[in-house]
Amino acid sequence: MANIEKRTDSNGATSYRVRIRRKGHKTQTATFPRLTDAKRWAQQTEAAIIEGRHFVATEAKRHTxxxxxxxxxxxxxxxxxxxxxxxxxxxxxxxxxxxxxxxxxxxxxxxxxxxxxxxxxxxxxSLATVPAPDAPExxxxxxxxxxxxxxxxxxxxxxxxxxxxxxxxxxxxVTKPKEPRGRVRYLSDAERERLLEACQAGGNPDLYLAVVLALSTGARQQEIMGLRWGQVDFARRVAILEETKNDERRALPLTGLALERLRERAKVRRLDTDLVFPGRVHPSHPVDLRTPWETALKRAEITDFRWHDLRHSAASYLAMGGASLAEIAAILGHKTLSMVKRYAHLSDDHTSAVVERMNARIFGDGGK
Incomplete structure (x- = not known):
């Protein structure tokens, strides 16, 4: 029940203090300069308490x-x-x-x-122990x-x-900052040849196979490095990813060089781990390829290129090969087409061919 108390301070100013007490609820108080405001607040607050809506507002003030x-x-x-x-x-x-x-x-x-x-x-x-004095922020x-x-x-x-x-x-x-358009950096034919040669020449068997898998399947680095032999089905020529970034099961098609090299590795696989790419010291953890990867990039004279760009390269090759955006999204494991629209410009020839076939069908040869 609400109780309104009229108060007068030492300067003669009048105010109205409202106190609401209801069984099972914390006492609510507020002070207003006008009686009409006090009555309105009392009515609204009592109604909120009765309907169970005032609890949340009270909790928001109690917790930090x-x-x-x-x-x-x-x-x-x-x-x-x-x-x-x-x-x-x-x-x-x-x-x-x-x-x-x-x-x-x-x-x-x-x-x-x-x-x-x-x-x-x-x-x-800065993560550096002694930051450079002229380093930009x-x-x-x-x-x-x-x-x-x-x-x-x-x-x-x-x-x-x-x-x-x-x-x-x-x-x-709250409005989110606008992010720039997605990066599309993919290997040219010449760059791809140089990179694969550098990976082989580096003497690290893990690096070459991992790069080939990334380029041929478009899989993420974490998906490749966490791959286990139990996920590889040579009979069906697929690798089943049970846990992906999007929490969806996905099958990676294995074909050509990737399938051939994976079969070769299966013949000499380690018996103390189920990982396809086990670490040297700790076989229960994936191998760390950061150093050999950076070395291979330098040997191949490839700049402005990251491991994730291997995934962009695979998607770009698919687009240039005539794959639709829906097909690229399915292969890469994207839930929507928004992420693969960045490759749309690479499939212009395929789009033109589709429109040409449609025109030929409805207008005949004259529609070409």
């Missing part, structure tokens, strides 16, 4: 962002893939250090938009800022759906 992040790390983070945990823990540590003391009620869309802008402007700490890219926002947004969503700490996710009202 630090509490939210700590609970998320303890209860939700262990359910995520090991590969993403380290990065997301680092991102959440940034949020906790900046806004950990704020209550959830304080974290409005406007406040979080300011945090987004701080993320974009803040220089990234490195800022977070729009894509990186969006990853910071994404992990916090998921924490808010869990707090809404499962914990009842807040009524809605405030980050849903």
């Amino acid at each position: 962002m630090g509490e939210l992040i700590e609970r998320y790390v303890r209860d939700v983070m262990p359910t995520k893939k090991a590969g993403s945990q380290a990065t997301q823990l680092q991102q959440l540590a940034w949020w906790k250090a900046r806004i950990g003391e704020k209550t959830l009620a304080d974290c409005t869309p406007a406040f979080l938009a300011e945090c987004r802008d701080t993320l974009s402007r803040e220089p990234i700490p 490195r800022l977070r890219s729009p894509a990186t800022v969006n990853r910071y926002l994404a992990v916090l947004s998921h924490a808010f969503t869990v707090a809404v759906k499962e914990w009842g700490w807040i009524e809605s996710n405030p980050l849903l009202k």
